[in-house]
Amino acid sequence: MGRHLVAGAHDLDDRSREVPGVTTAPKKATPKAGTARRDYDRRKKRAPIRKSGRPFWRQPLLLGVIVLLLGCGGGGGWWAWHEGWLVEAQNRIDAASRAVVGAITPFKLADVTVEGRDYVERSAILAALNVSRGDSLLGIDLQASRRRLEAIDWVEWATVERRLPDTLYVILKERRAVAIWQNGNEYTLIDKNGRTVRASRMPPGAESLLLLGGPGAPEHVGDLLLLLTYEPAVSRQLRAAVWVGQRRWNLVLNNGVEIWLPEEDAVAALQQLAKLDGQHKLLSREFGVVDLRLPDKLYLRKRNTGEPTPGPA
Incomplete structure (x- = not known):
């Protein structure tokens, strides 16, 4: 065990020998004791060289230069992006790449x-x-x-x-069509948000869609649909709705009865009508117009009488 840890004398002698082909640097002469003492005293008297206590980022001049460079670079980059130059360049590169790919593919x-x-x-x-x-x-x-x-x-x-x-x-x-808007001789499909589109053909089931009339009707169809949710019985019988005077609706049922709703509190008026219809079957009788435009009043007009209707227009 000991021979593995402690080198023998012959091992030390072998390591101290010069290796053939390798030049060994000469050993420095050991200074005398007096000379070494004088050198030590001379070094001791020299002023020590101290490193600055400030890290580089606390140097005012250097920090100012860095901030200036970053500001110019960041501002220039923001300006280039804001002006759309980088976006346009990227778009051109993408288009060129697609063109190259397209040219070499079958x-x-x-x-x-x-x-x-x-x-x-x-x-x-x-x-x-x-x-x-x-x-x-x-x-x-x-x-x-x-x-x-x-x-x-x-x-x-x-x-x-x-x-x-x-x-x-x-x-x-x-988007799902909920109504057809008749504007003169033109018919346009309407979705729940009032968006319009001129369709090349009417889709299947279009004849069952609600028919709208009156200028500005598409913009208010969302309010009409919300109103009808309060009285599903009326909604199921509804055939058409006309936006009148940019302020209120006239409803037309399947049997031809017209319901003239007020400008304000249309929900309350429709609920009142539904209650009276449940008691007296107003909507299934010979009346042609049910006028709800005045608060707390209801006017009825028979069919085909041609008589003026009481109340405001």
């Missing part, structure tokens, strides 16, 4: 398939996609196409996919 557009289209015209979809037969399928910007499709009023959301080797596949979720 997949060419031959067909556009659209799923879920009922109201939006085909021409509006093709204009939003901005593609032509023979375009590179891989060069089409799918996200930009999707954003343009969703900018169409009638589109709630859209997805655009590549179907290799030659098809662009579009899925649309259209």
